Amino acid sequence: MFLSKLSNKRYSLAFLGLMSLVLTANYMNTSCFFRTASCKSRKAAYNTLLNTNGHHKSGETIVVAHAPGFTLFENAYWRNHTWYFVSSRPWAFPEMSTIMTNAPGYDEWPPLFHDGLAKLVSLAEAEALRLNLQSVEIVKGSTFIFNDKTFLDHFYHLVGEMFLGAWRVYTSVLVNVFDNSSQRTMHANDKSLMDQVPPVDRFIFNHAPPNNVFDHAQLNQYFFDKIFPRSTLEFADEWQARADSLKLYRFDRVMIADRWSGHGNTSPKPMERAFKLPVPSNWVSDLKKRMLADYKGPVSLKDPSHAKSKPVITYLSRQEAVFRTLSDEAHEALSVGLKTLEQEGLAEVNVETFTDADPKDEQVAKISRTTVSNG
16 A cells, blocks of 8 residues: 555554564464575574674675575675676575566566576676676675665555565574574573674665655654664665766675565565574564663553463554544444453453554553454
8 A cells, every 4th residue: 555545543553553463473483494404504504694794705695594585695796786696506596586676666567587686606707797806895794675666665564574574584594503403492591682693784775765765654764763773774875876886895794675576476475485484482572672672651561460361452443544444333343342351351452543643652562562463
């Protein structure tokens, strides 16, 4: 749904609906999409992720982790709008169409891949292309690139789909590093997950100006400011300036997120296959902690004393929204049914209606207590 068709109330409801997923959901650990599946290879991927200088001795490009639409590289090269993945092991790379597309606009359908976007080349081929791997402009640290033109100025689509898909793949490297069991998750002395992975130094929206990313409700900006306060944001103008320089850039570590590669031909949601990667159990909860770290409002952030015996159900009513509302009769029946659960002692029930006028930290605090979201 285009942003121009959304009211402030409806958009805030979308934010709260997402928070119930982002801040409270526990996703099942299922099959792994690592290109290298052995325990030894996963440990190597983990060590690669923690490599602070991000420069493999050979200078070759390494696929650290991958799911369609979300690929984490070390030593990815870029010049004038073309990526160069330099490797003597081409079989270790996924299909290029699952990494990126031409990022079509709303009127530029369909999405497609062509070799002007990215090339997988050998060291000899890199030399023939005059790619001097020893003379590069280094983009240090970790970079997340959202290779999209569309659906960025909508919190659910940018954060709930594209960021969480990228974050899922980024944190998946922490799983099963020291043990082959698919059911075990690595925990380092209860250390925050945010401290176990390298910090994200920058987020790049390479096809979008700021006004195509910052939504009118300022939810996207709120999210990035709260969780990644030290990260920089770059947009299309900065990206074009890099291209105009004609320099060869080497990204120490880069996550390329591409909506249409994520969708492919089969997935209704771009992050669907990324969400099948096993991840640490705190992959989302640590984001919540950072978002609420400075909260000093009236909502208690402690788990309800009865949380283990009965769920906290939050019904996010959409009756004041412009779209996707229930009929008055259905809304009343749902409210009565939920309250019956509370009267019978089976659940704590909260019926909430939020608008953009409500402080965002209050909204997040209330929804953070939720174990079951309805709305």
